[in-house]
Amino acid sequence: MDPFQIQKAPVQYDVAIIGSGAGGGMAAYTLAKAGAKVVLLEAGGYFDPADPKYITQLKWPWESPRRGASTTRAFGDFDAAWGGWEIEGEPYSAKPGTEFHWFRSRMLGGRTNHWGRISMRFGPDDFRRKSLTGVGDDWPITYEDFKPFYDRVDKMIGVFGSIENFPNEPNGYFLPPPKPRLHELMLRKGAQSIGIPVIPSRLSILTKPINNERGSCFYCSQCGRACQAYADFSSSSVLCIPAVKTGNVTLINGAMAREVLTDPQTGLATGVSYVDTRTLEEVTVRAKSVILSASTCESARLLLNSKSSRFPQGLANSSGVVGKYLNDSTGASRSGFVPALMDRKRYNEDGVGGMHVFTPWWLDNKKLDFPRGYHIEYGGGMGMPGYGFGGGIENMNGRFPGRDGKMKPGGGYGASLKDDYRRFYGAYVGMAGRGEPVPLESNYCEIDPNSVDKYGIPTLRFHYKWSDYEIKQAKHMQDTFEQIITSMGGTPLGNKPGPENNYGLEAPGKIIHEVGTVRMGNDPNKSALNKWQQAHDVKNLFVVDAAPFVSQGDKNVTWTILAASMRTSEYLIDQVKQKNI
Template identity: 65%
Template sequence: MGDLQIKKESKKYDAVIVGSGAGGGMAAYVLANAGLKVCLIEAGPDYDPAKHSSQFKNPWDSPRRGASTKFRPFGDFDGCYWGWEIDGEPYTMAPGSDKWDWWRARMIGGRTNHWGRISLRFGPKDFKRRSIDGLGDDWPIGYEDVKPYYDKIDRLLGVFGSNEGLENDPDGIFLPPPKPRLHELMIRKAATGIGVPVIPSRLSILTKQINKERGACVYCAQCGRSCKLAADFSSSSALVKPAVATGNVDVVTNAMAREVITDKEGKATGISFVNKTDMMEYQVNGRVVILAASACETARLLLNSKSQRHPNGLANESNVVGKYLHDSTGAALGGVLPQLFGRKRYNEDGVGGMHVYTPWWLDNKKLDFPRGYHIEYWGGMSQPAYGFGFGMEGLNGKYAVHGKTKEAGGYGASLKEDARFFYGAGVGMAGRGEAVPNINNYCEIDPSVVDKYGIPVLRFHTKHSDYEIKQAKHMKETFKEIMHNMGAIITWGGDDNEKNNYGLNNPGNIIHEAGTVRMGADRKTSALNKWSQAHDCKTLFCVDGSQFTSQADKNITWTILALSMRASEYIIDEMKKQNL
């Protein structure tokens, strides 16, 4: 597209940031509070949970009674706009590839408007896995480099938990954790009885108020809708909103980034984007460009940013952009607790997530897979919604309780009786594990497909390895043992076997993807240095999951936030020194 068709913004910013989720929101917050002028570009519309959240609505307030749509796959009241599929924005799979499930949020705050808010620090071993098991690569930084930033975000954003003194699951600066619910007490007793530890969860939800701008949790269990009180962490309410309040941030919404603009020397100088409202192309310039569009979207942007100085795509002299793509592994199992059939009904909503979890507890050197996993639990009672199921398939239509045999199913009065009888008896668990980054798992530009904005799309090449499949097998064996010790009846997930990889989720499906623009000490095998800065373009930074060398058995959001804060403070220092 020629210059005559591009509308160039005359104002020059200190930083242009693409993406307003955890990484982009944190960068905007830190830079704006330091007095820098920031342009924040977001592909979706404005979203302020205080105004737009569907919190406290009842199922009958939705024309679909809360059921899911393509626009909101987790239900009509979910906090996130779009997900697995977006109209007019396809992506493709290479022949022979496993299906990659790509979740994309389009809104201010991005995916942080819907996530489990599980906020775990990486441990010392997680940054040095190659030194331990010889697989993958070590990070160019260690826990000691990130710990000060974990401490800062704990204080800034809030996280509840308990000090456990675990070597590779570092304690944080915690708010009081909520008490376990009934099913969680039963899980803890059963799991610890077979040597599986169960400790209080670590979630970024305010069980106590930490500042006047954000309220404390009211235990409505609706964090997935994004909180009107800002009691849970969402970038939209906890970072973007206060950043804008400084007067130093201009937000451009509904702007689909096309490419990173570079000058004759190859330095990144701005972003070209398509305005979704008028479908015109615009350009905005800054001293530095910060990408935080998500691991895959950031890789796509860089690979589409070709120039004379960067013929292979920006930040890609090493040819690793798009490579080493990986997601958390996932496998789950569920059932019912007969001892809870017909249980007394009362409000046990709690926070919008688990009150307890299991950190990795075993030594992989004694197992047939190299990396660990943590266990997430659910169950009990919550406000019923459309599609509420009882998971009774495994009972073969008949069950016995307290010596009484009852037929399941029916309609009318019989169905209502079943609903009351089974309600609150469900229980389930899922593993979330570490995959070993692999250069053969990658995304690239599809040479023949573009989206509705004319931007070339991604094509995925992904496959599970034996490491992940064996890990999923171990998950299922552990879950069955816990369920058996609890006296539960497994109703789904128990029959998974080697034919379906033991129920292992599709790569991407857990929505923790990382890699693609990884950091490293060797510029021949990595795209970024230890400051999240491109080796071959010092004015370009990536502060989302793309920078991860490896992922650990933890959810990645808390580390994205810490690394983004670290990179942002580095940018400020380098600008003061006139190096940027």
């Protein structure tokens, strides 16, 4: 028997959604609440962070089966991220001389089960970069188009923060932010002394209850394991599971989408063909409309693989832009040693699972040699100890300040080693910049003509290079990090990254914020989607992950994915009511 024999499903759904992350979860939730019959296809397994079989919160480091020696997951054995940059049987490649690292998450809720919960809105300037600077492109919409949906996402999901009135860092509806810890107070004082703002973070973590179905944060600092109290935002717990409970959503796990099916006469989408990851059988689901939310690169792969005589370049790709303008946040980091934080009394500094303070972009790029900004994320404090100091004691070349302030040999073993570890515990700070690149048509993904994955689906090949803009931005990050560490009386650790390694600029894809491969625009010749994230070529096909975004912004993208998906889903509902779809 042919393992890929197509099986016809008898049911026709109102909407088929591919992917259950932020965009797919919001679409499923919005449509289900409106009464639509939805099939939600997820390539990975089922996951509920409140189900005891999945809970990894509040486990000790030594409970790991490998005791920290290595890990089966990208962020550790207890992290709620099933997947990674490399997945067995799911290869991808890059053209010679280029590099891109593609993170995939195979589970209900996708990457939202593991992330920093940094939940910032894009600002007015982020939608009109070309008009303001002449570099890049404008979006076909403005901040005002998204603002009502940002407001509703704030109230529905919950985000803590503070009213600051930065021009391009819009305020929202905020829950009370957690208080800064000692190292954050010192970071804020030092940074502000040299003109760098440090304000409360904006994270989607409930510092107080907002409804009866979710608890509030109990400050275990382990949001990366997904919250058993549903106190942080994960699509699985906050959107997908409630959507299924309406009775209007059929969830199918282990459904690796192969292509979007279309009617050869009308060109309309008719459903989705997927491979059952357990049986390797190919299955078809029928639907009146199709929504892609498989992630930026996966959605591009699906469209490029959905070829037919009517769509020879791939579905929704008459413009030829699908796969192009791929861009990921820039990233660079530095750590420092702060003597004033040594020899402290021990107390619980766990806090929320992420930073309590951050620095929004504060400068005018017109006065700099790069056109886009970045924000700064801070870490440190006396959290749960791991294995080693993580950029601290081992980076000081075996010499440490003695109790008299003079450098001396340290470490070793026995009582001497224990004494040094106790003294230096909590005396380190770290900071990372996350910045906006300039999207380029030359950065793209395409179908690799020579490779398929274990499901028989053609894989992606990447072409990505940082431009001088991003490299100069990383240099500015490193200069700023040293200034901040020094301003708080600290010493930067390690050698300062230089031009030989792009000033510590992370490789493309490593920050996992990629956007742009199915961009929206007003001109069908230069974009794949219109301003409603609806395909120009196929009126019943929509994309609600970050693939439609014209640019990245100097913010994390999840809050914008959620707002955009809500907006698109309600537009689809309206179009169906008007019988336009």
